[in-house]
Amino acid sequence: MSRRAAAGSSARGADGDELIHRLYREHALGLVRMAVLLLGDRASAEDVVQDAYFALYRALPRLRDPEKAPAYLRTSVVNGARSVLRSRQRADRRGVPYEPPVWSAESAVLARQDQRAVLAAVAALPRRAREVLALRYYLDLPDTEIAAVLGISRGTVSSTASRALAALGRDLKEQL
Amino acid sequence: VISTEQQLRDAYQAAARTVEPGSLRGLGDLTGGRARAARWGWRRRGWLGWARSRPLAAVTAAVAVVVTGVTGGVIGPRLVSGPHHARPGHSGRPPVSHPAPQPAQHPGDGPRFFARITDNNQQVQVISATTGQPVAQVPGAAGFVEGLATADGHTFVTAWPVQPKNRCAHTRLEQFQVNDQGQPSRMTPYRIPQVPGAVGSLAVSHNWLAYLEEPGCPHDLPTGPSYVARTSLSTRHTHRWAIPSAYPAQVSLSSRTSLLETSAALGSTGISYIGVLPPTAGPGPVLQRSRILVPAAASFGINAQISAAVLAPDGKTVYYQVEQTGPAYNGRWKLEAVNVATERSRRLHTYRGFPTGLLISPSGRTLVMAADGSGPASRQEDILRYTLATGRTGRLPGQLAGDRGQDWAW
Numbered sequence: 001m002s003r004r005a006a007a008g009s010s011a012r013g014a015d016g017d018e019l020i021h022r023l024y025r026e027h028a029l030g031l032v033r034m035a036v037l038l039l040g041d042r043a044s045a046e047d048v049v050q051d052a053y054f055a056l057y058r059a060l061p062r063l064r065d066p067e068k069a070p071a072y073l074r075t076s077v078v079n080g081a082r083s084v085l086r087s088r089q090r091a092d093r094r095g096v097p098y099e100p101p102v103w104s105a106e107s108a109v110l111a112r113q114d115q116r117a118v119l120a121a122v123a124a125l126p127r128r129a130r131e132v133l134a135l136r137y138y139l140d141l142p143d144t145e146i147a148a149v150l151g152i153s154r155g156t157v158s159s160t161a162s163r164a165l166a167a168l169g170r171d172l173k174e175q176l
Numbered sequence: 177v178i179s180t181e182q183q184l185r186d187a188y189q190a191a192a193r194t195v196e197p198g199s200l201r202g203l204g205d206l207t208g209g210r211a212r213a214a215r216w217g218w219r220r221r222g223w224l225g226w227a228r229s230r231p232l233a234a235v236t237a238a239v240a241v242v243v244t245g246v247t248g249g250v251i252g253p254r255l256v257s258g259p260h261h262a263r264p265g266h267s268g269r270p271p272v273s274h275p276a277p278q279p280a281q282h283p284g285d286g287p288r289f290f291a292r293i294t295d296n297n298q299q300v301q302v303i304s305a306t307t308g309q310p311v312a313q314v315p316g317a318a319g320f321v322e323g324l325a326t327a328d329g330h331t332f333v334t335a336w337p338v339q340p341k342n343r344c345a346h347t348r349l350e351q352f353q354v355n356d357q358g359q360p361s362r363m364t365p366y367r368i369p370q371v372p373g374a375v376g377s378l379a380v381s382h383n384w385l386a387y388l389e390e391p392g393c394p395h396d397l398p399t400g401p402s403y404v405a406r407t408s409l410s411t412r413h414t415h416r417w418a419i420p421s422a423y424p425a426q427v428s429l430s431s432r433t434s435l436l437e438t439s440a441a442l443g444s445t446g447i448s449y450i451g452v453l454p455p456t457a458g459p460g461p462v463l464q465r466s467r468i469l470v471p472a473a474a475s476f477g478i479n480a481q482i483s484a485a486v487l488a489p490d491g492k493t494v495y496y497q498v499e500q501t502g503p504a505y506n507g508r509w510k511l512e513a514v515n516v517a518t519e520r521s522r523r524l525h526t527y528r529g530f531p532t533g534l535l536i537s538p539s540g541r542t543l544v545m546a547a548d549g550s551g552p553a554s555r556q557e558d559i560l561r562y563t564l565a566t567g568r569t570g571r572l573p574g575q576l577a578g579d580r581g582q583d584w585a586w
Contacts, residue, residue, distance in 0.1 A: 024203045032200060033192035042195055053203055055295065079298060102191050118187035128339075137181060138188040151319060152339075169180040 016060045023069055024053055030139070031077050037134045038081040040101025040123065048084060052076035074139075075149050078131055085127070121171040129164035132157055286537030287329030289358045290544070290586035292576065297321050300334060302358050305544065305586065308559040308574025314352050316363040322347070323378030323387065326585040327429075329538050330354055333366050335375040335387070344391055347375040368407060376402075377426040378583070379436075383409055386427045386436050389416070404438050404453070404462050417453065417462035426484065430491035435516070437487035437494055438462055448472035448481040450494055452516060469494060469514045470521060476500070476510075483509065484534040486543075492516055495524075495543055497531035511545070511562060525562060525569055532557055535586040541565060544586055546576055 028049055035045030052073050059072070103119030122130055128150065135146045136157075143161075147154045286305065291314070294301045300314040300321060323335030331353050339345040349366035368385055376388035389403040403416040404427055419438075428437045436453040451466030458465060472480040476498055485496035494516060499509040509531040514521040533546035543562040557576040562569045576582075 021203060028200055028203075029195065029197055033195050036195055037188055037191055045195070046201060050201075050203065079295075083297070102194050103187075112190065114183070115187040115190045118183050119191055122184070122187075133184060134188065137184045138192060156339075165180050165184075168184070172180065172183065 016057065019060070019066060019069070020053055020057050023056070023073065027070055027073060028053070031073060034074075034134055034138060035077050035081055036102060037119075037138055038078070038130060039084055040103065042102075044084050045081075048077055048080035049073075051080050071145070071148065074135075075151075078135075078149055081131075082127065118168075118172065121168050124171070125164050125167060128152075129160055129167075132160045133164055133168075136161055286539060286542055286586060287354075288356070289354050290329075290535065290584055291324060291326070291332045291354065291360075292584035293321050293324055293582040294577075297582070300324065300332075300352075300360075302354055302360050303576070303584075304358060304574070306572070308572035308576070310574075311358040312360055314360040314363065316352075319348075322583070323375045324583040324585045325378040325380045327380045327382050327538070329586055332585055333378065333380050333385070334363065335371075335378050337374040338370075344372075345374045347371050347373065347387075349385075367409065368412065371405070371407070373403075379427045379429040381429040384429055384436070385409060386429050388419070388427055404436070406436050406453070415457075415459065417457070417460060417465055419462045428485065428487045430487045430489055435487060435491040437485060438466060439482050439485040439496070450482055450485045450496055450514065452487070452494070467519075469516065469519050470496065470498075470512075472498060475521065479505075483531040484545075486534050486536045487516075488536060489538060489540045495534060495536060497534055497545065499531055509547070511543070524564075524567065527560065529558075533582075533584055535584060537586060546584070 031049045031052065032042070032045050035048045036042055039045050039048070055076050056069060056072055101119070101123065103116045103123065122133060125133070131150055132146060135141045135149060136143070141149070143154045143157045146157045150157070152160075288305050289302050289311065290305055292301050292303055293299070294310075297320050299317050301310045302312040302314065303310050317334075319336045319338070321334050322337055324332060326332045331351055333349055333351050336348040336350060337345050338348055348370050349368055350363040351366045352363050353361045355361075371385075371387060371389065373389040373391050376390050378388075379386040385407045387405050389405045391402065402419045404419055405414055405416045407414040426439055429435070430437070435455070437450065438453060439448075439450040449463075449468055449472060450470040451463070451468045453462070453466050470482065470485075472482050477500065479501050480498055481501045483497040483499055485494050487494050492515065494514050496512055496514065497509055498512055500506055508526055508528055510526050511524040512521050513524055527547055530548040531545065532548060535544045536542070537544075541564055543564065545560040545562065546557040547560055548557050559572040559574065559576060560569060561572060576584075
């Protein structure tokens with residue numbers, strides 16, 4: 001281990017390990033579920049969440065306020081999901097398959113067709129709209145926190161959400 | 177009547193419940209290899225799943241044949257006719273390898289450090305060109321960084337897309353310098369502080385800035401076409417050439433000439449090419465104005481794809497990575513060089529694994545490549561080095577962690 005890495009590890013210490021494991025017990029399920037909504041499949045979702053915790057562990061020496069750790073993790077998961085989606089574009093080029101999304105008929109995880117239709121319509125929205133909807137209607141975060149997670153203004157959150165809902169409503173009405 | 181919002185909440189809850197409490201895999205030991213093994217575990221399953229599903233590829237192949245035939249007729253015969261591919265001095269099987277790590281030793285050519293986008297496009301790292309290990313993080317990075325380029329290996333330009341409310345995106349350009357010890361300066365605005373659209377790929381030379389300009393508009397605003405753009409650093413005048421799809425294309429510039437290289441793998445069209453745009457190229461579609469050097473399908477087969485390409489500083493050669501995709505995938509990729517004047521390609525080496533990036537030193541004597549030897553969905557990349565004068569190739573001791581195929585610059 002390099003001197004630099006050793007110093008970082010020492011700064012984290014046993015307390016850091018305990019903090020990360022506690023945060024994992026408290027928040028991992030919710031984060032994996034949110035990542036499933038963004039990515040569609042559980043394997044990728046779990047991987048993104050593991051990466052987020054690993055990143056938090058590395059960042060512990062710089063984390064002044066442990067209360068902000070859950071927000072850090074949410075942002076990490078959203079960014080990790082974006083990264084996975086970009087990787088999938090490259091994987092598509094190689095013909096590498098990935099798990100079908102939970103809302104696909106192929107995966108047969110969701111029993112109700114109407115719920116599959118809603119999630120499929122959400123999947124057709126632009127990336128930012130999907131992120132805003134998941135944070136607002138699954139995690140029930142206020143717009144100010146969504147803005148902090150996504151790095152955009154509160155007004156943009158609000159307008160993105162309303163446009164996304166309108167598009168979603170139109171799409172679902174057309175399907176009926 | 178159930179509102180859209182309520183439908184959405186119900187659907188989200190139903191999808192979320194597919195992940196049951198207590199069914200998550202453990203976090204493991206954060207400091208050791210066990211955590212990494214757990215984190216990469218599913219990717220190995222993905223790799224095996226891919227191998228098992230190869231029979232599906234036959235269907236993909238049939239579709240690819242049809243699509244390539246159709247698009248070849250539409251976009252132009254240059255992409256599918258007359259392979260200009262030669263193998264001077266080539267006989268029998270080419271060398272195939274995925275080199276073992278070499279002792280840390282600076283190649284003796286080029287800057288001692290390169291920079292790479294990391295941490296889900298949140299940070300820029302300085303990495304030793306000797307060991308492949310990160311040595312510093314660029315301070316002052318804030319936002320989502322999409323492009324990284326350098327003309328001399330010391331001053332690096334970064335692209336940060338910005339999307340104001342209800343408006344299409346523009347991109348902020350910032351720069352930082354790396355000193356001889358690998359320590360970066362803070363980000364400061366670049367001499368051209370912003371460009372329109374979202375930048376997909378970025379290149380700089382001493383006289384020019386080139387980038388792939390994607391519209392990046394909110395979904396309810398009209399979306400324009402994508403362009404390859406080249407801006408003169410002295411006059412600030414920009415030329416644009418329309419590109420049929422921005423996915424996934426890249427640009428590189430020659431530092432000593434005004435030649436602009438573009439390459440693209442146009443997604444589902446199955447078309448992949450390398451072309452050069454001379455300084456005098458008039459406006460229009462990039463494929464019509466470019467001189468196509470490597471039509472991948474015609475030169476290497478319909479499933480071939482250019483993964484990365486880079487124009488040599490003297491503008492005489494384009495080096496590129498090519499691989500077979502889909503049903504033709506064979507776990508190998510080739511490093512090739514095409515002569516810009518004669519349009520003839522020659523193979524430099526064949527490697528095992530997956531290519532994910534290619535750089536050339538400012539002197540034009542050494543190539544550095546990112547490649548993955550462990551599977552298509554792995555997130556660890558090896559750093560390979562190829563010395564053009566001797567044909568020697570080796571692997572740096574360090575690896576690139578994180579998202580594959582991120583922008584880097586040397």
